[in-house]
Amino acid sequence: MEKFEAIIVGAGLAGLAAAYTLAREGVEVLLLEKGDYPGAKNVSGGRLYVNPVRELFPELWGKAPWERFIAREGVSIMAGERSLKVEYCGDELSREPYQSYSVLRAKFDRWLAKQAEGQGAMLVSKSRVDDVIIADGQVVGVWAGGDELRADAVIACDGAMSLLAEKAGLRNPGNPRDYAVGFKEVIELDSALIEERFGLEGKEGAARLFMGEVTRGKFGGGFLYTNKDSLSLGIVVAIKDLMEGSPAVQAPVLLDEFKQRPEIARLIKGGESVEYSAHAIPEGGFKALSRLYGNGILVAGDAAGLAMNIGITVRGMEYALASGYYAAQTVLQAQKKEDFTAASLSGYEKMLNNSFVLKDFMAFQEAPAVLDTPRFFKHYPELVGNMMKDIYEVPAGPKDRLYPTIKKYLPLKEMWAMAGDMRKVMKI
Amino acid sequence: MSTMSGLKAKLGLDVFKPDSEPHIRIKPGMEKDPRLKRAVLVCPAGLYKENADGAVEMTTDGCLECGTCRIACGTEVLEWNYPSGGTGVQFRFG
Numbered sequence: 163m164e165k166f167e168a169i170i171v172g173a174g175l176a177g178l179a180a181a182y183t184l185a186r187e188g189v190e191v192l193l194l195e196k197g198d199y200p201g202a203k204n205v206s207g208g209r210l211y212v213n214p215v216r217e218l219f220p221e222l223w224g225k226a227p228w229e230r231f232i233a234r235e236g237v238s239i240m241a242g243e244r245s246l247k248v249e250y251c252g253d254e255l256s257r258e259p260y261q262s263y264s265v266l267r268a269k270f271d272r273w274l275a276k277q278a279e280g281q282g283a284m285l286v287s288k289s290r291v292d293d294v295i296i297a298d299g300q301v302v303g304v305w306a307g308g309d310e311l312r313a314d315a316v317i318a319c320d321g322a323m324s325l326l327a328e329k330a331g332l333r334n335p336g337n338p339r340d341y342a343v344g345f346k347e348v349i350e351l352d353s354a355l356i357e358e359r360f361g362l363e364g365k366e367g368a369a370r371l372f373m374g375e376v377t378r379g380k381f382g383g384g385f386l387y388t389n390k391d392s393l394s395l396g397i398v399v400a401i402k403d404l405m406e407g408s409p410a411v412q413a414p415v416l417l418d419e420f421k422q423r424p425e426i427a428r429l430i431k432g433g434e435s436v437e438y439s440a441h442a443i444p445e446g447g448f449k450a451l452s453r454l455y456g457n458g459i460l461v462a463g464d465a466a467g468l469a470m471n472i473g474i475t476v477r478g479m480e481y482a483l484a485s486g487y488y489a490a491q492t493v494l495q496a497q498k499k500e501d502f503t504a505a506s507l508s509g510y511e512k513m514l515n516n517s518f519v520l521k522d523f524m525a526f527q528e529a530p531a532v533l534d535t536p537r538f539f540k541h542y543p544e545l546v547g548n549m550m551k552d553i554y555e556v557p558a559g560p561k562d563r564l565y566p567t568i569k570k571y572l573p574l575k576e577m578w579a580m581a582g583d584m585r586k587v588m589k590i
Numbered sequence: 591m592s593t594m595s596g597l598k599a600k601l602g603l604d605v606f607k608p609d610s611e612p613h614i615r616i617k618p619g620m621e622k623d624p625r626l627k628r629a630v631l632v633c634p635a636g637l638y639k640e641n642a643d644g645a646v647e648m649t650t651d652g653c654l655e656c657g658t659c660r661i662a663c664g665t666e667v668l669e670w671n672y673p674s675g676g677t678g679v680q681f682r683f684g
Contacts, residue, residue, distance in 0.1 A: 196672055196673075196675045196676075197680060197681075198607070198676055198680045199680075201681065202679075202680040202681055202684075203655060203678075203679070203680075205684050206684065266683045267681070267683075267684030268681050268683050268684040269683075269684075270684075271684070287675075287676070290672055290673075290674055290675040306675075307675055321657075323657040323670075325671070325672070335660065335661070335664065337661070338661050338662050341658075343634060343656060345634035347600070348683040392683070401632055401661055401662050404631055404632045405631055405632050405662045411631070412594075412631055412633075412636060413631065413632055413633065413634045413636075414594070414597050414600075414634055414636050417634075435600065435603060436603055436682075436683065437603055437683045438603055438604060438654070439604070439654060439679075439683070439684065440634035440635065440654040440658070441654075441656045441657075442656050442657040442658050442661055
């Protein structure tokens with residue numbers, strides 16, 4: 163039996179942030195990772211927004227292995243045979259400090275692990291944690307590959323499935339209603355071609371979201387991020403919608419069809435797929451969060467359900483980094499009090515409440531229910547596509563006036579339904 | 591190339607390290623449970639298939655460990671764990 167001051171399970175962003183923060187304060191911390199290296203099991207879209215976590219680790223960001231800073235934000239509404247693209251760029255996106263960057267997690271997480279190790283954290287990879295050790299109702303350690311490892315506090319950062327939080331009795335197996343699945347390809351493409359195709363210069367990058375036909379009207383959308391010399395192209399779709407069919411479509415088919423869309427095919431042309439990955443994403447919001455702490459244990463990152471989809475952004479990495487940081491701060495406080503009971507660790511929830519993490523989750527708690535409207539993903543994209551077609555079409559004969567052209571798509575019944583959707587959207 | 595044969599090629603891009611035993615199993619007697627059929631649709635790696643008898647079969651070869659089948663089908667029909675430490679998929683990009 164070995165004893166540590168703290169054990170962290172899972173070297174994703176939550177676990178790495180917790181390990182880094184604790185090690186920096188001289189805490190004897192063991193970080194367990196089941197993959198060959200940190201990042202080996204981790205998948206993200208992926209883009210990281212720095213502003214919310216900049217002050218938590220100010221010394222780190224200048225040296226981080228970013229792919230590109232995001233200077234162009236695009237949204238495409240896709241109908242069956244046409245699409246409407248809106249692009250936003252602005253000086254503020256191209257000025258330091260940059261707001262967000264594309265990342266590849268195998269590289270990023272390995273780098274962050276090096277920083278944590280540099281502060282004195284002990285990283286053990288290839289180690290799967292099988293169970294928690296509970297004594298007198300208190301988590302006092304974990305079992306990993308037959309080893310009994312003890313600690314004053316355990317931080318579960320084992321991702322969206324968090325078998326550890328389940329074993330500690332802090333959550334139940336996930337409900338399909340509260341999760342999406344994301345799957346993506348990394349497609350290598352010459353950096354000069356990327357810059358030309360997306361209108362970028364130097365380290366600038368682009369982020370694109372696609373909604374509508376790309377998920378066949380199911381809740382979700384497509385995404386594309388430019389990396390240094392590759393593209394991350396994928397789809398996020400609600401598990402409930404996918405499993406209920408109507409229309410029944412196998413997940414991989416959606417990505418194949420997405421790649422074949424002319425809008426996408428020309429962006430990835432000549433590129434070579436080098437990896438296919440997938441991950442479940444908690445996006446049930448505030449109401450679907452797990453219990454955040456128990457006796458001797460804290461839960462952070464995806465494990466606690468801390469990812470959020472509000473339509474235009476799907477975010478998880480900042481919440482993972484921040485919750486890992488606050489979990490570590492909680493352990494530091496508990497050490498001073500020499501008390502690791504749930505009552506003592508409840509400070510964690512207070513810290514999250516006072517930070518952007520739970521403030522965001524409370525502010526956007528209606529988003530999952532509001533966005534779960536098939537009209538957003540099927541009806542509106544087709545409507546917008548048809549309107550564009552008629553507005554831009556110049557026929558052989560006389561062209562209709564613009565107002566009647568648009569009005570034809572907006573009968574009273576449609577206006578009424580739109581007003582209803584608008585009222586719902588106002589809750590976000 | 592059909593999607594499902596293309597999928598094999600896609601999974602062939604990934605690095606997998608073999609485990610000594612499958613980390614996901616259909617619970618005995620549950621092969622025809624309707625909940626399992628959801629996995630045929632949701633699995634991004636296309637590892638679940640319904641055979642002619644209406645029973646669902648699966649393999650863990652090519653599993654991306656996303657957990658979607660566990661969430662969609664539930665733990666009453668699937669025995670689900672991560673592969674042993676240092677085995678299973680090892681993403682090089684993520």
